[in-house]
Amino acid sequence: MLKKKNFVFLLVMVFSLAILVACGDQTTTVAPEEQAKEIITIKAQTAGAETRRVDNLVAAAEKLNKELVAEGKNIVVEVETSIFDGGWADYYRQFKLAFRAQKEPDIYAVGHPNIGWLASGGYILPLCQLKEAAAYQDIFPVLWEAVTWNDQIWGAPLDLEVRPVFFRVDVLQKLGWSEAEIKNLPEKVRAGAFTVEDMTQLGKEAQAAGLVEWGILHRPTDGPEFHMMAKNFGAQLYDPAQDKLIFDKPAILKTLQYLHGLTQNEKVTPEAITTMEWKQVHQMMIDGQALFWYGGIWNVFNYVAQGMPFDEVMDKFDFMLVPAAEKGGNPITLSHPFVYTVSAQTEHPELVTRLLELVAAPEFQAANVETGHLPITKSGIKHERVQADPFLSTVTYMIEYTTFQPNHPDFVSYGGAFYKAIQAVQLGRKTPAEALDAMEAQIKSDIGDNIIIKEG
Amino acid sequence: MKRWFLPYLMLSPFLILVVMFYVIPAFITVMLAFTDMNYAMEWRFAGLVNFEKIFTDPFLPVIVWNTCKYVGGTLFFNVVFGFVLALLSTYYIQHEKSGIFFRALWMLPRISPPVVYVLLFLWFFAPGQYGLLNALSAIFLGVEPQNWLSEYAMLIVILANGFVGASFGMIIFSSAIRAIPQDIFRAAKVDGATEFAITKEIILPLMKWPVMFVSVWQLLSLLTSFEYILLLTGGGPFLDTEVWSLYSYHRAFVGFEFGYGAALALVMVFTAFFLTALMLKLFDFNRMIKSSRID
Structure with missing residues (x-):
């Protein structure tokens, strides 16, 4: 009996060993390929x-x-x-x-x-x-x-x-615009028939009607939208032939006058917008406190993240290019x-x-x-x-x-000087002409001769 | 092993740390100040160009003036408010546990992470109807929302720093007041001195040493620290709260002008030396460290 038991035990062991060896053989045959x-x-x-x-x-x-x-x-x-x-x-x-x-x-x-x-x-x-x-x-x-x-x-x-201008459809409806007129606004902008000045006046009209607190909002921090506005006023920012930035004084002055006008003259934009938080500005648009928003397409997802359902965003907002600076001009956006x-x-x-x-x-x-x-x-x-x-x-x-913005190493310095000028005019600390002079002084100090100063 | 060598051997771990983290960075900063290192991070000797640029920088007058306002205002707040807190919690509140509780409350800004602390300030002073101060003033005073952070940026920065800094002065002054022998107060009271007279004639004159220490310490720390300003206003609006140390940081780490940033930092170091010497002179430091003439 014992011998038989030993034999079975031995057989099982041999069998197990054979399986292990077989498996081992398999891995070693694969290993060289893997290695x-x-x-x-x-x-x-x-x-x-x-x-x-x-x-x-x-x-x-x-x-x-x-x-x-x-x-x-x-x-x-x-x-x-x-x-x-x-x-x-x-x-x-x-x-x-x-x-x-x-x-x-x-x-x-x-x-x-x-x-x-x-x-x-x-x-x-x-x-x-x-x-x-x-x-x-x-x-x-x-x-x-x-x-x-x-x-x-x-x-x-x-x-x-792309950076479209968002507008509140419900506010325009309350202003008495027909569905067709609202739907046609992006096309009007595309054709150059609706300008930035029209946008300001429409914002003012909505404020006067008590429908919104503010007519136009823009980003609260330094960023590409301000260069887009400058381009809209005809600014040339870069000369690829010389690989130099351009300080286009007449166009920058127009941009500063526009931004100064928004907060100081027309009062369609809060004076302290550059001290606000992003979330706060988004919330103002979500709550319908402003008519226009110089935004970016991704802001739709910021609104959703801040609690506005996507369908409601699509319902309450429509989108247009940044209107041309002059009648018949070309609208613009920036990527x-x-x-x-x-x-x-x-x-x-x-x-x-x-x-x-x-x-x-x-x-x-x-x-x-x-x-x-x-x-x-x-x-x-x-x-x-x-x-x-x-x-x-x-x-x-x-x-x-x-x-686009230019790909130039000194563009960070240029952008910093421009943003300081924007803050100065929007807060009413400097006139656009004074801010332009300060910007020129800073640019000369920071970038030296590596920038073309365009006087007129 | 020679006897003189042993102390150096024992000190070597600390010496190595000091050399690595203090001496070498200081040396590199000095070297950097004489280069035009930019985004390419290449060492190119540029002589005194950065220092010339400092003195032709169009923003320099504003930045110097902001630094004076910030350092002076916060220092004044820290010392005076710290002293008032210490006086109230140590002398006027005689119940020790209440005094400790009161002081512990004022330590809260110091132990809060700066980002959280600053977020509370931002939320409190936020412009528009979403700011707490605006919401409260609309409810109780019926006034329109104010742009606190753009109108009173420097004041808010001073307050934010002051509430943190005052606790330092409070602790130092509290222990100094506690160290005054009680007999002096009792004698004064027996002589009919009022509490105001005790404060003015006994406590204040004995505070000279701690006031000097707190002033010099805080001066150095305020000259170089900018984290609360960076988080609160980023130096803005416009240039309203841009102080020297923050400007140096912005130039080096945002504008990538490492050479210029280092030169600005170097000038600040010498300014700090000068101001410290001036403070010690003002407080007549040499006389203070002499042994007492009464024994």
């Missing part, structure tokens, strides 16, 4: 709530890996993403320091005006080859302007927004596209470039709608996800009217 695959990690970084900007790269890497397998290459690309949480100045600073420590991301997603300092500081690689790539052939051509500096392409546009830039120290420039080509595919572009951004390509716009969006599909025409 041969070289894993290449590409680091990508962005900032803010739009994590899709790097998530798209992760998804594009899957496509790239399939291509690499088909090509018989033993490479696996992994995208390691990071989201910076903090202010923009901190975001730029940490990149500079990381670059010096050789710990920077391979792909750095950033607003396009940063290309100036990134390129001239030697932080990023030129990406001129992207212009020829098949994936970028149906990009809105105007977008290349946003990534060009010194006649070279330095970034891959990744999403797009500040985010772009992928590639570190000058990356060890895998070819793979990164391939990744940037793949991420321009319509399905990734269509994902931009998640955060209220537009695709950069025409095929992206045609994607069913974009077409099905009740809001974005109505503002895509604005891309035709878009403009």
Whole structure:
């Protein structure tokens, strides 16, 4: 009996061992293949709530890996993403320091005006080859302007927004406007028949009727909208031939006069708007305390985040281009596209470039709608996800009217001086002429001869 | 091992830390001030260009004046208000536990994280109907909303810093008042001195040393600190609360003019040395540290 038991025990042990050995054999036969695959990690970084900007790269890497397998290459690309949480100045600073420590991301997603300092500081690689790539052939051509500096392409546009003027439909209804008149307002703006002056007067009319507290609101902090207004008054900000910024005094004076008029003469904008919080300004629009808002398409999602249901936003607001400065003139908007830039120290420039080509595919572009951004390509716009969006599909025409800020390293200093002048006139501390003189003095002190002063 | 070497060996961990975190950064700042380092972060010697630029900077007069208002105003508030708090909670409130509770209340701004503390200020003084002060004044006084942060920016900055700083003075002055022998107060009362006379003739003259210490300490800290201003107004509106240290920060870390920012910081260091020496002279520091002539 015992012998039989021992025999069974031995048999089980031998069998188990055989299974283990068999399994072991299997792994060792697979292991050499697995080990041969070289894993290449590409680091990508962005900032803010739009994590899709790097998530798209992760998804594009899957496509790239399939291509690499088909090509018989033993490479696996992994995208390691990071989201910076903090202010923009901190975001730029940490990149500079990381670059010096050789710990920077391979792909750095950033607003396009940063290309100036990134390129001239030697932080990023030129990406001129992207212009020829098949994936970028149906990009809105105007977008290349946003990534060009010194006649070279330095970034891959990744999403797009426009800055329309929001207006409260319910306020216009109460003012006695017919449905047709309200619906036609964006077209009137497009045709140049409704100007910024008309906008001010309409705001005043709504205030006088007691329908709103304020006629027009604009951003409470320094930013691109003010340069858009300057462009609307004819300002030329940059001379690409000389790679110099332009201080266009007559146009800047007109802009300062306009902004001064809003708070000090017409009183359609709160004098202290530049001391307000973003949320507070959004809340004023949500509560119907103002008629017009110099906004951006993503603000729809800010309103939703602050408690206004999306359908109500669509119901209460309509959107138009920034009206022309003069009757018959061209309306305007401004885009500040985010772009992928590639570190000058990356060890895998070819793979990164391939990744940037793949991420321009319509399905990734269509994902931009998640955060209220537009695709950069025409095929992206045609994607069913974009077409099905009740809001974005109505503002895509604005891309035709878009403009950009210049990609110049000194634009931060220029913008800072301009914003100080804006604050001074809006608070009534300086007249537009005095603010212009102070702005010129600061620009000369900060930028020196590296700016063209246009007198008239 | 030689005997002289041992103390240095024992001190070496601290010496290394001091050298790494104080001496080397100070040295780098001095070096930076003579370069035109910008966004490219390259060391390029530029001589005295940054210092010339400081004196031709169109905003310099405003920034110097703002710094004087901010440092002077906050220092005055810190010392006077700190002294009043100490006097009330140590001398006039004789019940010790009540005094401690009162002082602990005034420590709250100091132990609150600056961001939270400043958010409360922003919410309190917010313009429009959403601000607490505006809402309260509309209910009780029926007045229109005011733009507190643009009209009284510097005053609000001084108050925000003052409430934090006053607790420092309060603690120092409280312990100084406690250190005065009770016999002196009793003798004064027997002689018929009023409470005001005791404050003026006994407590105040004995506060010279702590007042000097608090003034010099706070002066140095106010000259270099800007975090509450940065969070509260960012130096605005316009340039209304832009002080020297904040301007240096803005130039270096927002405008990416690291060389110019360092030069501004260097000038501030020398200004701080000068003002400290002036304060010590004003308080007759040399006489204060001499041993007492009465023994």
